[in-house]
Amino acid sequence: MNVPVFGTRFKSVNRSCPCPFCDHTDWCFFTHPDDPPMPDGSDGVLIYCQRVSGLKFGETITGSDGDTYVCVGNTSGGATVFEAVSQYIARHPNTKTAKELGGTGYVRGDVIKQKPFTVEKEIQPLSSEQLNRAYSIMVSMFKLDPEDREKLHRDGMTDDVIAFNQIVSLPEPDAYRFNNKKYKSVNPLRKDVGEKIRKAMGGSIEGIPGLYYNSAGKATIAGLGGILYPQYDLYGNIVAMRIGVKRRWKDDKGNDITKEEYEHAAAEAKAQGMRTNYVQLGKYMNLASYAEDRDALQKRIVKNRYLGGCRSGNHLGFYKSPGKADLEFIYITEGEKKAMIAADILNSIVVDVPGVNSHTLLYLDSDTPSPLSILKDHGTRAIIVAYDADKNHNEAVLKAQNGLVDALSEMGFGIAIAEWDEAKGKGLDDFLVNGGTIEYHFVRSCSF
Numbered sequence: 001m002n003v004p005v006f007g008t009r010f011k012s013v014n015r016s017c018p019c020p021f022c023d024h025t026d027w028c029f030f031t032h033p034d035d036p037p038m039p040d041g042s043d044g045v046l047i048y049c050q051r052v053s054g055l056k057f058g059e060t061i062t063g064s065d066g067d068t069y070v071c072v073g074n075t076s077g078g079a080t081v082f083e084a085v086s087q088y089i090a091r092h093p094n095t096k097t098a099k100e101l102g103g104t105g106y107v108r109g110d111v112i113k114q115k116p117f118t119v120e121k122e123i124q125p126l127s128s129e130q131l132n133r134a135y136s137i138m139v140s141m142f143k144l145d146p147e148d149r150e151k152l153h154r155d156g157m158t159d160d161v162i163a164f165n166q167i168v169s170l171p172e173p174d175a176y177r178f179n180n181k182k183y184k185s186v187n188p189l190r191k192d193v194g195e196k197i198r199k200a201m202g203g204s205i206e207g208i209p210g211l212y213y214n215s216a217g218k219a220t221i222a223g224l225g226g227i228l229y230p231q232y233d234l235y236g237n238i239v240a241m242r243i244g245v246k247r248r249w250k251d252d253k254g255n256d257i258t259k260e261e262y263e264h265a266a267a268e269a270k271a272q273g274m275r276t277n278y279v280q281l282g283k284y285m286n287l288a289s290y291a292e293d294r295d296a297l298q299k300r301i302v303k304n305r306y307l308g309g310c311r312s313g314n315h316l317g318f319y320k321s322p323g324k325a326d327l328e329f330i331y332i333t334e335g336e337k338k339a340m341i342a343a344d345i346l347n348s349i350v351v352d353v354p355g356v357n358s359h360t361l362l363y364l365d366s367d368t369p370s371p372l373s374i375l376k377d378h379g380t381r382a383i384i385v386a387y388d389a390d391k392n393h394n395e396a397v398l399k400a401q402n403g404l405v406d407a408l409s410e411m412g413f414g415i416a417i418a419e420w421d422e423a424k425g426k427g428l429d430d431f432l433v434n435g436g437t438i439e440y441h442f443v444r445s446c447s448f
Contacts (some may be wrong), residue, residue: 004297014054021082021117022051024303027313029360033083036210037093046072046088049080050247050313054081060096062411070101070362074282098123120303121366122290123310126207126214132207132237134197139230141185141193143166147226155337158434161344164322165230170243171194171286172225196217205308210241212309222289222306224281229336231317240315241287242336252277284335288312316361316371317352319343328377329382331418332359332404333428341429342386350386359404363411372411381446382414386438389431414446 011030014017018026018142027050048067055061055071061082062068069082083091084344085286089098093163144152148169153163167215172175186353191214198205198219205211205219214220227244249262262278269276296303304310319339330349335341339352351371353359363370369377385404401417408415418428419439424433431438 006327019049019051019065020047020065020067020069021049021080022059023064024051025225025230028079033087033091037377038087039090041326045084046089048075048080049082050079050311051122052082052302053078054302058100064166066083070097076444105118118301120301123206123308125209125310125313128235128237128239130201131208131239134201134205134211135230135241137197137200138193138241139166139168139228141188141196142170142228144227144235145171145186147441152227156341156429157337158344160322161340165319165340166238166338167230168228170221170223170225172247174220174224191218191219196219199448208289208291209310209312209378212289212306219308222286222309223285223287228287229284231336231341232319233316234318234371236335240317243285243287244283244337245283245285248281248283250279250281286314288313293372311445313357314354314361317370319350319352320345321345323347324350326407327379329377329384329414329429330380331384331386332362334388335427335429338427340427342432345432359400359407362404363407372413373410375448376411376413378422380413381448382416383408384416384418384440385439386418386428388427389420409444412447415443417443 013025013030015025017030018025021030031046031048033044033046037056050233052061053074053372055074057071057073059071060068061071063082068085070085070088071080072083072088073081074141075081076180076191085101089102092098092388102113106435126134132261144167149159149162152167153249157167158184169185169187171185171190172180172183174189174191177183177185177189194205194211195218197208201208205213210221210223211219212222223243224245224247227245229236229244231240231242233239247256249257249259251257255312257278262276262280265278268392288311289306290304290311292304293301293303302356317336317339319336319342319345325343327349330351331339331342331346332353333342334355336352339350342348343350351362353361362372372380385401385408387397391401404414405415417440419441420428420431420436424436
């Protein structure tokens with residue numbers, strides 16, 4: 001396909017080069033493969049589609065450009081990674097998948113049987129200002145459950161930081177509350193909050209990730225129960241909400257189980273050389289009202305099963321201390337709670353990236369200035385990279401850190417790497433709460 005020139009970094013899709021799977025001109029992006037690189041020294045292309053999912057590694061699809069692609073992975077952020085079959089064979093000639101696809105540098109004729117997905121038009125999120133208006137109502141109506149406050153205290157967060165960042169609890173879904181009489185919460189029903197937001201937003205909740213219309217036509221809120229962490233943009237708008245999930249473990253029927261029950265089932269399955277069907281959800285997830293309709297997906301139609309709902313997407317979070325924080329140098333770490341605690345203790349701006357490999361959000365090419373460009377214009381001269389201490393033995397974290405440093409170097413920022421003893425805390429927040437003092441490894445000085 002015709003891919004724009006973009007050097008070594010990620011490049012967003014655009015009008016002249018839309019995503020060949022969902023045909024959208026935003027959110028999806030291209031990058032170069034580097035492990036292994038192209039054998040002839042050329043760049044090569046990987047395509048990250050944020051809308052088409054449900055494919056497993058090795059499954060093929062025909063793009064709208066007429067080329068045939070193979071799924072080569074799925075990111076933690078929900079993107080499906082595609083590669084042209086001919087390119088995959090060239091990069092992995094001796095693998096089982098390459099041989100199944102052709103194995104000689106050419107695509108087998110019978111590989112091109114899967115028809116392209118039909119992607120129904122999605123509702124797009126509202127502007128940052130409108131989202132801030134809606135989410136501000138949400139955090140004003142929900143309160144922080146006492147047990148959640150105690151947990152945050154144990155994690156090292158003070159009441160001032162909790163209040164400053166407007167952290168609240170998201171109660172369990174209304175149906176769960178009706179069916180589990182022992183469940184208690186200080187919070188109102190989700191539909192009451194949803195309806196209040198709908199009325200305040202002019203009668204519609206479309207474009208607000210996390211909200212949708214239930215079967216009775218009432219606005220309500222999707223997602224599992226947990227702690228809600230607002231994500232702020234550079235200008236202080238709440239542009240997204242993250243859920244610190246409580247009920248994280250499920251059996252093969254979707255029923256709640258304890259962590260111990262999950263680990264026992266996983267150990268038994270491993271001993272038998274099998275995998276358990278029990279599920280362990282991530283600790284954090286976006287508040288969103290998008291999930292693919294599985295029945296439609298069987299017909300290769302991608303559509304949202306939440307009426308009026310939409311995706312959240314990945315967002316950066318910008319956090320500062322209740323006191324005044326200087327913009328001259330900032331920290332970058334992973335995780336909103338971590339960033340909130342660190343910003344308070346360090347009295348600095350701390351940027352949260354939603355996953356160590358999501359740092360491209362800082363500088364991803366687009367039609368508008370990148371966050372780093374804006375920070376640069378507002379006086380930021382140096383950036384301290386503070387990824388978790390397991391980077392010393394976790395290759396994926398170290399690789400993401402190196403990629404971020406390379407990108408920052410290109411923009412001329414001064415760069416330092418924050419180092420600390422993992423025994424005193426894996427994350428930046430844990431280490432600081434335990435009274436640790438950070439050491440800095442300076443990589444380069446500012447060139448502007």
